Amino acid sequence: MDIEPHCLKTLSLAVWLAISQAACAQQQPLLPEEVSRYVARRELCEHLRGEIPDVPDASLIQQINEACKGVDTELTRLSAEFAQNPQAMSALAGYKRNLERSSP
Numbered sequence: 001m002d003i004e005p006h007c008l009k010t011l012s013l014a015v016w017l018a019i020s021q022a023a024c025a026q027q028q029p030l031l032p033e034e035v036s037r038y039v040a041r042r043e044l045c046e047h048l049r050g051e052i053p054d055v056p057d058a059s060l061i062q063q064i065n066e067a068c069k070g071v072d073t074e075l076t077r078l079s080a081e082f083a084q085n086p087q088a089m090s091a092l093a094g095y096k097r098n099l100e101r102s103s104p
Contacts, residue, residue, distance in 0.1 A: 035088045038078055042071055042095055072100050 031039070045068040051060065075095055082088035 031091055032082060032088055035078055035082060035091055038074055039091055041067065045071055068100060072097055
């Protein structure tokens with residue numbers, strides 16, 4: 001049985017497309033941009049809060065205040081906005097609320 005060259009090209013293309021689609025379907029969906037930005041900001045906030053020495057440096061305190069201001073409100077807003085997005089909710093789930101009111 002001989003296969004026509006144009007049929008072989010079409011078959012090759014179909015196989016390539018099927019493999020490409022399967023690979024794309026297995027990739028994890030990306031987080032919404034707002035959630036990614038929040039996660040980065042929150043990680044910086046928590047890192048800085050863990051760096052406070054016994055005698056706090058005024059510039060460090062200012063950095064912490066800038067990094068952490070509004071994180072509680074933003075977490076509540078993002079949780080409501082992306083409540084139906086499992087990846088977003090998974091990324092937000094590990095953060096405690098009322099961070100701004102708690103001491104570092």
